[in-house]
Amino acid sequence: MKHLLLISLIWAASVLTATAQLRPVGEPVLLYDDITLSLQNPIPSPDSRTIALTGSNFSGIWLMDANGDNLRQITDENHIGFGFKWSADASTIIARSTQRENQRRSYAIKSFDLISNESTYLTEYQAHMPTVPFFEANQQNVMVATSEEVQTISFQLSRALPSEVNLRPTAHANGNKLFFSSPTSSTLAEFTPFGSDVSYLNASASPDGSKIAFEVYGGNLHILEIESGTLTDLGPGYKPTWSPDSQYISFTRNTDDGYVFTSGEIVAASADGLDSVVLFSSENTIPGNPHWDFNQNRIYFDYIDSGSILYIDVATE
Numbered sequence: 183m184k185h186l187l188l189i190s191l192i193w194a195a196s197v198l199t200a201t202a203q204l205r206p207v208g209e210p211v212l213l214y215d216d217i218t219l220s221l222q223n224p225i226p227s228p229d230s231r232t233i234a235l236t237g238s239n240f241s242g243i244w245l246m247d248a249n250g251d252n253l254r255q256i257t258d259e260n261h262i263g264f265g266f267k268w269s270a271d272a273s274t275i276i277a278r279s280t281q282r283e284n285q286r287r288s289y290a291i292k293s294f295d296l297i298s299n300e301s302t303y304l305t306e307y308q309a310h311m312p313t314v315p316f317f318e319a320n321q322q323n324v325m326v327a328t329s330e331e332v333q334t335i336s337f338q339l340s341r342a343l344p345s346e347v348n349l350r351p352t353a354h355a356n357g358n359k360l361f362f363s364s365p366t367s368s369t370l371a372e373f374t375p376f377g378s379d380v381s382y383l384n385a386s387a388s389p390d391g392s393k394i395a396f397e398v399y400g401g402n403l404h405i406l407e408i409e410s411g412t413l414t415d416l417g418p419g420y421k422p423t424w425s426p427d428s429q430y431i432s433f434t435r436n437t438d439d440g441y442v443f444t445s446g447e448i449v450a451a452s453a454d455g456l457d458s459v460v461l462f463s464s465e466n467t468i469p470g471n472p473h474w475d476f477n478q479n480r481i482y483f484d485y486i487d488s489g490s491i492l493y494i495d496v497a498t499e
Contacts, residue, residue, distance in 0.1 A: 204430060204450045206461045207495040213250040213482075214491040223263070223471040224482040224491050227272035228347070230475050232296075233482060234275060235491065236263020243275065243294070250491070256294050257301065265314030270321050271347050273297050274339060278314045281307050291315045291324060295340050304335050313356040318370070319349055319363040325370065329357025332370060350476075353394045355385035362408065364391050375406050375413055384421055388428040389476075393453060395422035395431050403433055405453060414455040423474040423481070429453055432461070432472050432481055443468040448483060450496065462494055 213233075214221065220238035226248065227234065235244045240263040246253045259279055266277035279292040289311035291304040304315075304324055315324050315335075321343060326333040343349075349365035360373040360382050373394070374380075381399035388395070394406045403419030406412075419433040431453060436446040446468035451458035462469060467485040469492075474481050479496045 203457065203499055204459050204461070204496050205499055207497050210462055210483075210492040210494040212490060212492050214246065214253070215489060217489040219244075220487065220489045221491055222484045222486075222489075223473075224484060224493075225266075225268065225473045226475045226480075226482055227268050228270055228350075228476050229272045230477045232272065233491075234266065234268065236266070238487075240264035243277065245296070256296070256299075262292070267314075267316050269317060269339060270349055271339065271341075271343050273341065276304070276315050276317065276324055276337075278311060279303075279307075291326065291335060293324075293337070297340055304337060313354075316352050316354045316363075319352050319365040320368070321349065325354070325361070325363070327354055327356055327359075327361045327370070329359050332361070350389050351387040351391040353385040353387035353396075355382035355396050357381060360385050360394055360396055360406070362387060362394060371408075373406060373408075375404070375411070386422045386424055386431075388424045388431075388453070389426060390428040392428065395424065395433075397422070405431065405455065414453075416451055416455055416458075419449065421471055423472050425450075425474055425479065426476060432474055434470055434472060434483075436468060436470075443486065446470070446486075448472055448481065448494065461496060 221235045224233045224235050231248055233246050241260045242258045243263050244255050261280045262277045266275050273296055275294045277292055279290045281288050288307040288309050290307040293304055294301045313328050315326050318325055324335040324337045352363045354361040358378045362371040383397040383399055385394055385396040397403050403416040405414040419435050422431050422433045424431055430450050432450045435449050436443045445465040447463040448461045448469050449458055450461050469483050470486040472481050472483040480493050482493045484491055
C-alpha cells in the first residue's frame with residue numbers, strides 16, 4: 183500500500199512538473215515588416231485587440247490591429263514613444279512629450295484618447311522630468327515618480343471603466359527605487375531591495391500583485407517577492423514581462439562582442455527561478471522588447487533595428 187502511495191505521489195509530482203513546463207508553439211510569426219518605419223517595442227493593449235508601437239529613436243506612436251492590419255499613427259512627435267503606457271480599458275495612452283527650444287529641452291505629460299482621437303496635456307512643459315509617467319493601478323491618477331519625489335496628476339478617463347475591466351498592479355523603476363501601485367491601495371509603495379546605492383530599471387509587476395521583476399543597472403534580472411522580501415536572481419536578462427497567470431516571466435538574453443549584439447534569445451522562466459526554457463534564439467536578427475499578451479500565451483517582440491514585428495505562441499505541457 184505504501185509502495186502504491188509512493189508511486190502515486192511520484193506520478194503526481196511528475197504531472198505537475200510537466201504541466202509547468204513552457205514550450206514554444208512553432209516558429210515566430212512575422213506580423214509586420216517595414217525597415218523604412220523601423221517600428222519597435224510592440225505592446226499589446228489590455229483587451230488584446232490592438233498593438234501600440236514606436237519608431238526609430240522612439241519617435242511617434244503607431245497603432246495596429248492585433249493581426250497586423252490597419253496601421254495608423256496617432257502622433258509623430260520626437261521621442262514620445264519612450265515608455266508610453268496603456269490605460270486599463272485600452273482607451274487611452276499616456277506618454278512624455280518632449281519640446282526643444284534654443285537647444286533646451288522641456289517635458290510634459292500627454293494623453294491620447296483613442297476613442298475621440300484627441301490629445302490632452304496633463305501638465306505644462308517643465309525643464310526637469312527624468313522619468314516617464316505611469317497609471318496608478320486604480321486608474322484615477324497618473325504618476326511621475328523619481329528617486330526624489332512623486333508627482334501625482336489627477337486624471338479621468340473619457341468614459342467610466344467597464345465593470346469587466348481587470349485592474350492590474352503597476353510597477354515603475356527610477357533611480358534607486360522601485361515603485362508599486364495596487365488596485366486595492368491608494369498608497370504608492372517604495373522598495374530599495376539592494377539599498378539606495380543601486381539603480382533599477384524596467385520594473386514589471388506580476389498580474390496577481392505578489393512580485394516585481396526588475397533589472398539592476400549593470401547587473402542581473404531579479405524578482406522581488408513583495409510580502410516576504412525574498413529576492414530571486416535570474417542572471418542576465420532584459421525587459422521582463424509577465425505571463426497572464428503570474429507563473430512565468432519572459433525576457434531577452436543577448437550576447438555581444440563589445441560593440442554590437444551577436445546573438446539573442448527570448449527566455450521564459452518560472453517565477454521561482456527554478457526552471458527556464460529558451461523560446462527562440464537567433465544569431466542573424468536579434469530579438470528585443472518582448473511583451474506578453476494580457477489574455478493569452480502570446481509574446482510580441484521585435485527584431486532590433488529592423489522594423490520587423492513578430493509574435494510567438496507558447497504552451498504548457
